[in-house]
Amino acid sequence: MTGPESEELPLRRAVCPGSFDPVTNGHLDIIGRASKLYDVVYVAVMINKSKQGLYTVDERIDFLRQTTEEYGNVKVEAFHGLLVDFCKQRDIPAIVKGLRAVSDFDYELQMAQMNNGLSGVETLFVPTNPTYSFLSSSLVKEVAAWGGDVSHLVPPVVLESLSERLGRK
Template identity: 45%
Template sequence: MSAAVCPGSYDPFTLGHRFVVERTAARFDRVIVAVVVNPNKQGMFSVDERIALIERDCADLPNVSVRSWTGLLVDLVHDEDATTIVKGLRAETDFAYEAPMAQMNRELSGAETLFMLTDPRYAHVSSSLVKEVAKLGGEAAPYLSPAIHQALMDKINGVRKV
């Protein structure tokens, strides 16, 4: 059974992320979306909120699971009995950033990294940019699922969910 890990901070999970996860799910028996926890960064959404949003957004993909991870990515790959790390690329700057990590991950564990180009409609989209646009009153809806867009707007507007 083949398994792949799609790591990221996903703060928030964009349609570009969804595109990569969906294509990965079509190619592997199991896909683990890993919400990577960086203790040095404070996200807009908590890790639990990100997991819940991604689970809802990917509910139609039965071979996709979502979990958090702190530590070396290769340890998660090993724990999940996966062989492949899948990373979405938007532009050549993403490749320059990701290539050394992919080489280190292969040296540490033998896990290969598959780079997948995102849909050109989302090549300019990042979670940070989407949050900035939304905070400044711009339209972020074209880059997010409706539920995630609503969650983002609720966060920005200080709406508390019960």
């Protein structure tokens, strides 16, 4: 075939950034929805050397790779520094963020405007599935540490690890 039909269209890329300490079903809902809209979705795991997480960056990357492999178009990588630099290096024009509540929007809007001003990268806000509207990694860790049931909030691989790490069975 020749002509415009034979030319490959550029891949539509987006990034879902976060600390993912640990990844929750809410994170996976946003990543899964983004994977239906974009050809390639990068999951950027933030490295924050001043903050000690429950899981190392490598462990978080491993959890994410295991739990997103079914999508086939998700790439998981660590990043340190400005998210817009991560985007520039990979030719990513869009950031996808989940919003749980109005309070998330206030903060995320400022970040979106800053990122756009720095680099022209757009931010798309996806409303969180109501099932996960209260969910955060911090709450999962706290509830799990006290022996609460978080089995409906995290993927099985994370649940197993939380039980081992926090000494709960």
